[in-house]
Amino acid sequence: MPDKHAGLCPRFHAAVELIGKRWTGAIVHVLMTGPRRFNEVLAAIPGISDRLLTERLRELEAAKIVRRDVYAGSPVRVVYELTTRGRELEDALEAIGRWAERWLEAPLSA
Amino acid sequence: MPDKHAGLCPRFHAAVELIGKRWTGAIVHVLMTGPRRFNEVLAAIPGISDRLLTERLRELEAAKIVRRDVYAGSPVRVVYELTTRGRELEDALEAIGRWAERWLEAPLSA
Numbered sequence: 554m555p556d557k558h559a560g561l562c563p564r565f566h567a568a569v570e571l572i573g574k575r576w577t578g579a580i581v582h583v584l585m586t587g588p589r590r591f592n593e594v595l596a597a598i599p600g601i602s603d604r605l606l607t608e609r610l611r612e613l614e615a616a617k618i619v620r621r622d623v624y625a626g627s628p629v630r631v632v633y634e635l636t637t638r639g640r641e642l643e644d645a646l647e648a649i650g651r652w653a654e655r656w657l658e659a660p661l662s663a
Numbered sequence: 664m665p666d667k668h669a670g671l672c673p674r675f676h677a678a679v680e681l682i683g684k685r686w687t688g689a690i691v692h693v694l695m696t697g698p699r700r701f702n703e704v705l706a707a708i709p710g711i712s713d714r715l716l717t718e719r720l721r722e723l724e725a726a727k728i729v730r731r732d733v734y735a736g737s738p739v740r741v742v743y744e745l746t747t748r749g750r751e752l753e754d755a756l757e758a759i760g761r762w763a764e765r766w767l768e769a770p771l772s773a
Binding site for chain 1: 672674675676677678679680682683685688689748751752754755756757758759760761762763764765766767768
């Protein structure tokens with residue numbers, strides 16, 4: 554088993570680091586329901602700030618998990634949506650969610 | 664969907680933070696194969712230091728993911744094993760692993 558997984562460790566770690574940033578799971582979760590505008594994502598995640606959502610979306614774009622689509626018009630329409638790579642995160646996020654729901658108590662302060 | 668998941672967010676975040684610490688995934692992965700002594704875990708994870716393994720095992724004990732069993736004798740035998748909570752992490756770790764294997768390239772430096 555160590556042999557098979559030796560090459561996976563750095564990737565596993567990179568994946569968890571990516572998923573584990575505050576709000577990233579929530580953003581991906583919201584985009585699982587379909588493409589959304591910035592303000593729609595903002596409204597769907599109580600507690601996140603404009604600045605942090607902008608930062609996280611940029612990171613997710615850089616990681617090719619989220620794609621930013623710009624539609625011409627007046628005003629220009631900007632929409633965020635998951636790439637295939639992003640949509641395929643669903644299994645992992647759900648498995649973590651199930652475990653967390655079953656085994657972890659909600660911290661007093663979110 | 665936001666309603667259903669509103670209470671989950673802090674727990675999801677806590678779970679990812681726990682899993683995401685460097686080496687934690689590897690330690691849990693090794694213990695999935697059965698109870699192990701400290702030196703067996705150490706040998707199975709190239710690159711981890713004594714100090715860090717001690718620290719991680721203590722954190723995993725505090726999180727009730729790992730149990731430390733001490734068997735009387737001379738010398739005393741100390742063995743680490745996963746709790747039920749720890750064994751049930753398997754699905755989540757495997758889902759992350761599959762995604763990472765499929766979508767992330769191994770970083771040049773581990």
